[in-house]
């Protein structure tokens with residue numbers, strides 16, 4: 001079994017995001033998107049049972065490759081990435097186009113995603129890749145039971161449903177369903193000798209284009225200057241008074 | 250402009266998200282039809298003034314790709330330019346797949362859109378709602394995923410006249426379908442919402458919230474942190490990846506106020522926040538902020554209401 005996990009390097013979420021000409025400004029050092037740790041964890045559970053090979057695939061400025069290293073430290077076997085200036089500000093379709101080509105080149109049977117990235121959160125890339133690959137997308141997976149067969153539980157609007165994982169498919173994993181593992185010192189050292197390979201964009205078959213034109217960004221003023229009261233035992237009374245005033249009680 | 254809305258069914262009716270988009274396309278005078286996907290037997294989804302087509306899925310198989318094939322065919326045959334859906338699980342899946350067929354990247358998290366000299370322009374929320382991003386769509390087809398509550402729902406009469414197309418199942422069998430029981434006031438339409446965050450300290454303390462909710466006839470929500478921790482089902486998550494609420498009163502109990510949470514509640518009319526950290530970002534949104542311990546303030550509220 002060959003598994004590809006799409007994982008993104010993003011600016012450290014502890015810092016404020018800044019934009020230049022409609023694109024996120026990406027520092028040299030980017031980190032692994034936490035959202036993608038869930039997908040990697042699912043892949044590693046499959047790897048343990050079925051002896052699968054797990055390849056991380058990623059698109060975007062590679063910089064110090066810290067995020068890719070973090071993915072390898074968790075236990076993935078290797079990483080491949082595309083880093084090309086012409087992809088700056090790539091829309092979700094183009095991103096999916098590139099990732100699906102990488103998935104093909106790694107002969108992946110199962111391609112795993114997070115449900116939405118922390119910085120871009122278009123939330124459409126997994127389904128777009130599944131369409132490019134002509135595979136079903138088992139989206140919003142929130143639990144996995146690995147036995148001789150694999151049972152996936154999907155989150156639905158109304159509740160949940162289960163499916164058996166087919167031999168080939170795309171999966172998106174919601175945050176919180178599985179507990180991503182933390183690498184220990186040995187894992188961190190081992191990751192240093194794992195292969196990271198850059199693939200050239202010109203070797204891929206890209207048919208999508210940049211149909212979305214950036215016009216403007218405006219910040220939303222959302223702060224209110226409401227009352228702030230330090231509770232010294234009686235602050236509940238303020239809430240009760242307010243609820244009466246608002247005719248809730 | 251020929252427009253298609255991907256409709257969704259909730260409780261045998263068209264979802265509020267569908268009706269919200271319909272109101273917007275009406276105000277822009279767009280030539281709109283609806284294709285609704287569901288698996289209910291005879292939903293009441295026909296619309297007096299709009300063409301409605303029902304794509305009926307089999308609930309025991311995951312066959313969204315079959316629905317996408319059918320919709321793609323209709324879009325091409327009928328020369329539809331604008332395709333709209335709510336940012337819900339199903340519509341996200343459908344519109345994402347359609348974007349590949351139509352070779353046109355969709356815009357997600359749209360909060361407004363307009364037509365300008367034949368082009369669709371959109372406003373979408375980025376950075377957890379901290380900024381608005383404006384885009385012009387230059388392709389023949391425009392695909393938009395609209396955030397719930399971006400518009401008010403249209404008032405329409407439903408009827409039983411619509412065409413039904415039965416979709417084949419796929420090989421992917423679905424089993425153990427679980428429908429969460431819904432009782433009490435629902436998040437989407439309650440006038441009062443009380444939400445809990447990690448500052449409730451332990452799952453058991455949610456009883457305090459339940460007591461207060463019963464007294465105020467309020468719906469209960471939560472942050473992703475506590476949903477992930479299994480304190481509450483996902484259907485109660487408020488925020489970017491959960492529900493968007495706009496109640497008259499929103500009471501945030503032990504919630505830090507991350508942007509991803511704010512985006513789901515910041516349009517509430519009156520926000521009350523209880524948090525022991527004076528610097529918590531939630532206070533920037535609060536009309537009334539109480540710097541204090543949830544476990545001491547809420548029991549007193551319960552005693553005095």
Ligand SMILES: Cc1cc2nc3c(=O)[nH]c(=O)nc-3n(C[C@H](O)[C@H](O)[C@H](O)COP(=O)(O)OP(=O)(O)OC[C@H]3O[C@@H](n4cnc5c(N)ncnc54)[C@H](O)[C@@H]3O)c2cc1C
Pocket residue numbers: 035116117118121445446447448449450471472473474475486487488489490491492502503504505506507508509510513523524525526529541542543544
């Ligand atoms: C892509 C993405 C999507 C996300 N989507 C969502 C979403 O839809 N909804 C969402 O909510 N989050 C979402 N998040 C997560 C979000 O970033 C925050 O992590 C989450 O909202 C934090 O939840 P919290 O406020 O409960 O916990 P914390 O941030 O841990 O805050 C707990 C607060 O409780 C206070 N506190 C602790 N003890 C007490 C006490 N005894 N009394 C009073 N106050 C106390 C603390 O001061 C603190 O401010 C998303 C994140 C990502 C990356």
Ligand SMILES: Nc1ncnc2c1ncn2[C@@H]1O[C@H](COP(=O)(O)O)[C@@H](O)[C@H]1O
Pocket residue numbers: 006007008009035036039057058059060092095099112113114115116117120121122123124125126
């Ligand atoms: N540039 C990228 N490189 C690798 N994976 C990505 C990239 N962008 C998106 N993804 C994957 O797609 C998922 C959804 O991202 P998004 O559509 O941006 O919300 C993420 O959780 C990743 O698994």
